[in-house]
Amino acid sequence: MLQVKHLSKSYSSGDQIYPVLKDVSLEVGKGEFVAVMGPSGSGKTTLLNCISRFIPHEQGEILLADSDISNLNGEELAEVRNRRMGFVFQDFMLLDGLSVFENICLPQIIAHRPIAQMEEKARNICRLFGIEKIMEKYPAEISGGEKQRTAVARALMNQPYVILADEPTGNLDSKSCKAVIDAFLQAKKEMGATIFMVTHDSFAASFCDRVIVLKDGQVHGELRRSRTRREFMDELLDTIRTLGGDDDDNE
Amino acid sequence: MSFWIRSAHWEVTMMTMSKIMAKLCKKNREQYRLLGVCVFLSVLLVSSFTMMYFSPSIQEFLPSGGDTRKLMWLLLGVVTVGCLIFTLYGGSLFFRKKSREFGVMLALGARKKMLAGQLAKEVAFVVLRYILLGILLAVPVSYLVWKIFQILVINTSQMQYRFGMTGILAGLIFAALLVCSILIMGIRFVRRTDIMDILNASRKTEMVREIGPYTGKLGMVLILAGLLLAMAVPSLTARLFHQGMPAIWQATYLLCVLGLYLVTLSAVGRSKKGKRPEKYYNNIISTNLMRFTARQTTRNMCVIALLVFVMVMAAFWGMLYYFDAMRQGSEALYDYSVHYPAKERQIGFEETEKLAEDHGVSIISYEETDSLELIVRYTGKDMDDQKRYFDVEYEKLASFISASDFARISKTSVALEEGEYQTVTPSGFRETIWVGVDCLNEIEHPVTGECLKPEYKGTVVSDNLAMTGEPFLFLLSDADYERFSEGLTDDFKERHVLFDVGHMAAASDTAGSVSDAAGQEVRGCTCKEGELCPATYDFADAWKRAYIERATELSNHYRLYDAREEELALAAGEEYSYAGEIDMSPDNTQLIGEWKYAPFSKILMKAETMEMVAVFVVLSIYISVIALAAAGIMSYIRSITIAADNRQLFEDLGKLGADDAYKERVIRVQLRKIFAYPAASGCGIVGVFSLFLTWFNDMNLEVFEIKMLLMEAVLMVVVGAVLYGVYRTAYRRTKEIAGIASFHA
Known part of the structure; x- marks a missing residue:
């Protein structure tokens, strides 16, 4: 579903050039729930921002459902973002002036979808994620977990090829974190969603099918969940500890 | 058939998007109102001023090509720039707040062209509505201001206010300038393609370089040096060496501007534990809040200080003209005197x-x-x-x-x-x-x-x-x-x-x-x-x-006409510049000022000369009101911006155990800096400027001039009181925004 081939990206400050991503290649299959982990400064968020084309990259290809999105113009990119990708941000990025229901409807409103169909779908998704009771509330009136579930619901509205999630549990307590992960798992199970999640949270990552580990801008390895979730989490913790740190990554 | 379906669908969905946008507008009406109020006030202030200035009542009184007109154009320029600055500031805040909404929409796949069109529509609706309101209201406001001044200053019913289309046209030109500036801001905003930047724009901070311990002191020295060089040196060289300074010498005033920037920068961004560590720790939150927006805050505070300077200076000038005219002839032994050629x-x-x-x-x-x-x-x-x-x-x-x-x-x-x-x-x-x-x-x-x-x-x-x-x-x-x-x-x-x-x-x-x-x-x-x-x-x-x-042709001469000089000029084959006749009609408002044999009467001097001076007084004081309004608005906006930008910080402080009183103190310290520093530096500079101006004019201070300087000090107190009122309003609003419920202050 998602392929990244030989992706390179660097930042410059004055005369200095800092390579952040060095020849990164990876693949995410349809219906797969994949996390990217790595120590602080490893390039996790930069990778996600390059895939979503929020920031430009220097080299490499990004293929979504076998079509290269690296060279799309603004108009084409807008369509891809609206119909083929869904986004979940660490700080939710809900519009404060719109209710939960309206926030969820937003991708379809932008795509000019018929109203009745859109509203029906939004109601179903709300029901699926257990947020139907807060549909008429505004972001300021709901908890962090509810905000993030709203964001996940919004990301799923146009049935994208892939959901790109940037530290979706970063601002949440453990209970809310579990609720968001459950929402992802539900989306995967009920809607066949493909999820690509950047996280530093081993607990959240332990629910994934696969975890790609980044270090110094390169793919350092890959861990596949084959045993129980608990054992997978221990394995992740060991790996991260070996790599040196599990701090927040906001590069 | 399919055409109809598509059309109907298009209509319904478009309506929905419009509804969403309308709802966002309604929810964010504060942002729109802020932009609208800035536009409205600047158009109102500038238009009412231009309506008054270009009114035939005033234009007929001002001597053509005189210094008064030049000064008025200069002040009009200052007012225009001041109003433009605070409106653009309001505009930049609007776009900054809008960026999050814009960024989320882009991330969700909205087309930039569509968003830009929608944004243009919304902004145009707000801006044009408030421009229209500003210009319409400028008519009665300029009339009312004229009436108030007529009662307080002009004191005669002879000078009636008449509207002229030129004033309205000048207001419209200013409005067009405003629209263009906001349009450019909007285009720049839309052109930013990096979504990350847009998403992060509303929480962007900037760090200034470490501010040296001597920054503030250096600033003070530069301010004084600038004033001395610009004002004392030309006067001293003229007296001592009979040599004036070239016009470029006026550039030394720029040292003052640089000095003001350094003093403000030091006040905003510099904190040191020093001998009073408890004060340092008490203000640590406020100082750090400011430090992360230091450059922007410093720029704003400098503009506010300059507006305070213009405000006091314009009012001081107005007062000086007024009282100088009041005392003109008041010492004369005879109430009436006249001189004329003996043959007449x-x-x-x-x-x-x-x-x-x-x-x-x-x-x-x-x-x-x-x-x-x-x-x-x-x-x-x-x-x-x-x-x-x-x-x-x-x-x-x-x-x-x-x-x-x-x-x-x-x-x-x-x-x-x-x-x-x-x-x-x-x-x-x-x-x-x-x-x-x-x-x-x-x-x-x-x-x-x-x-x-x-x-x-x-x-x-x-x-x-x-x-x-x-x-x-x-x-x-x-x-x-x-x-x-x-x-x-x-x-x-x-x-x-x-x-x-x-x-x-x-x-x-x-x-x-x-x-x-x-x-x-x-x-x-x-x-x-x-x-x-x-x-x-x-x-x-x-x-x-x-x-x-x-009066006959014997006395029909310009004030500086001299028969001997004319004779010599003609003998040398030169043109005599003061030759010619003047309009000897009693209704000629320029007659007293231009006529060599103009009659003197204390009561007429008071009533008629004052009318001419009053025009300048009215315009000067009005400019000072505009400058004060601009300074107040900028300070207010800056204050509420700080609260809005740091709402999270106030929540975090609460989580760390800070009570409302502590948070209020943080806000107070912030706001006091925003209000007090520009007011103090603006007043300080204008005080020294006025003192130098009066002293270096003739190297002497008359009792009248000392009285005027004292009156200027009173004026500064008035400015302080007005800004204090704005501060109280801003303080209340800031607390509301920061989510502080109780009002201990």
Whole structure:
């Protein structure tokens, strides 16, 4: 579903050039729930921002459902973002002036979808994620977990090829974190969603099918969940500890 | 069929998107209102000013091409820039807040073109609505302001306010400038393609470099150095070396601007534990809040300080003009005086007395004397293109009065020997660089050619007579006067008439009464002090009209016209610049200022000269009001921006155990800096500026000037009080935004 081939990206400050991503290649299959982990400064968020084309990259290809999105113009990119990708941000990025229901409807409103169909779908998704009771509330009136579930619901509205999630549990307590992960798992199970999640949270990552580990801008390895979730989490913790740190990554 | 389905679908979905946008607009109406209010206020302030300035009532009063017009254009420029700055500031905040919404929409796949169109529609709706409102309201506001000033300052119903299309057009041009600026901001905002930047724009912070311990002190030194260099140096070089400074020297004022920036930067971004660590720790949150937006905050505070400067300066200038005009002629011994060529048959004593009777007033004292118009050669100064002063030998006609006539008129004793002269000056006279009171080198009889090299014997004061001579009126001993009178025709004589009038006394009220010229008992005006006496004013007006009616081509000359200078210029084949006739109509508002033989009357001076000065006073004070409004709005916006940007921080402080009182203190310290520093620096700079301006003008401070400086200090207190009011409002609003419920303050 998602392929990244030989992706390179660097930042410059004055005369200095800092390579952040060095020849990164990876693949995410349809219906797969994949996390990217790595120590602080490893390039996790930069990778996600390059895939979503929020920031430009220097080299490499990004293929979504076998079509290269690296060279799309603004108009084409807008369509891809609206119909083929869904986004979940660490700080939710809900519009404060719109209710939960309206926030969820937003991708379809932008795509000019018929109203009745859109509203029906939004109601179903709300029901699926257990947020139907807060549909008429505004972001300021709901908890962090509810905000993030709203964001996940919004990301799923146009049935994208892939959901790109940037530290979706970063601002949440453990209970809310579990609720968001459950929402992802539900989306995967009920809607066949493909999820690509950047996280530093081993607990959240332990629910994934696969975890790609980044270090110094390169793919350092890959861990596949084959045993129980608990054992997978221990394995992740060991790996991260070996790599040196599990701090927040906001590069 | 499919066309209809598509059309219907399009209509429904478009409506939905519009609804969403409308809902976002409604929810974020605060942002729109802020932008709208900024646009509205700036259009209202500038348009009402231009409507007033370009009103035919004012344009007819301002001399064409004069300094007043230049100054007004300069002030208009300052006002326009000030209003533009605070509106653009409001606009930048609007776009900053809008960026999150814009970024989320882009991330969800909305097309930039669609969003840009929607944004343009929303902004255009807000901006155009408020522009229209501003211009419409500017009409009654400018009228009301005029009316208020008419009651307070102009004090006469003669000067009626008339609207002119030029003022409205100027307001519309400003509005167009505003629209273009906001449009450019919008285009720049939309062109930003990096979604990450857009998403992060609302929480973007900037760090300034470490601010050195001497930044503030260096700033102070630069401010003082700038003022000294710009104001003291030209005055000192002119006096000491007879050399003015080139226009580029004015650039030294930029040192002040740099100094102001450094002082503000130091106040905003510098904190040191020093000897009072408890203060450092108490203010640590406030200081750090400011430090992360230091550059932006410093820029804003500098603009506010400059607006405060403009505000106080404009009001000070207005006051200076007003009170200077008020005292003009007030020291004159006679309420009425006039001089005219002796050959002209002007209104005499009997006619004046008859006119007085007709108006219910009486002549209290009446004096007449003749002056001789003799050729003088004197030394003065002029300036060349390189701003170098050089001596010039002038030759022209000057008026001479005999010592005994002067003693009779001025009721003082004067003793002059043959060959001596004295110079008549007005009270409070200060010598300028252009000509000295002892300037006379030689006097020549214009008919016989007899010459005298007179000896200077000091000055005598007479406000009435001093205003009739250029450069001065002089006194000669009676013997010299007699000698120079011989052979002199009336072509070379001028008649001086001076008198007072009083209201007819009521029979029962004779307190303070005096006898009039005919021995009748009269007393001073029965009107309250400070009020315009209608009877006296009517007499003065009738006397002025009668005087103008009698004026012939003999006296129809510009103020600086001199027959000898004209003769010499024509003999040399040159054009004489003061030649020509003036419009001798009594309704010509420029007549008193332009006419060589303009009559003087205290009451007319007060009523008519004040009208002309009042125009400038009104405009200056209005500009200061605009500058104050701009400063207040900018400070207010800056304050609420801090609260809005740091809402999370206040929540975090609460999580760390800070109570509302602590959070309030953080806000107070922040806001005090935003309000107090620009107000203090603006007032401080304008104080030193005014002091230098008055001192270096003639290297002296008159009592009047000291009074004006004290009045300026009072004005600063008023500015402080107004800004304090804005501070209280901003404080309340900031607390609401920061989510502090209780009001301990």
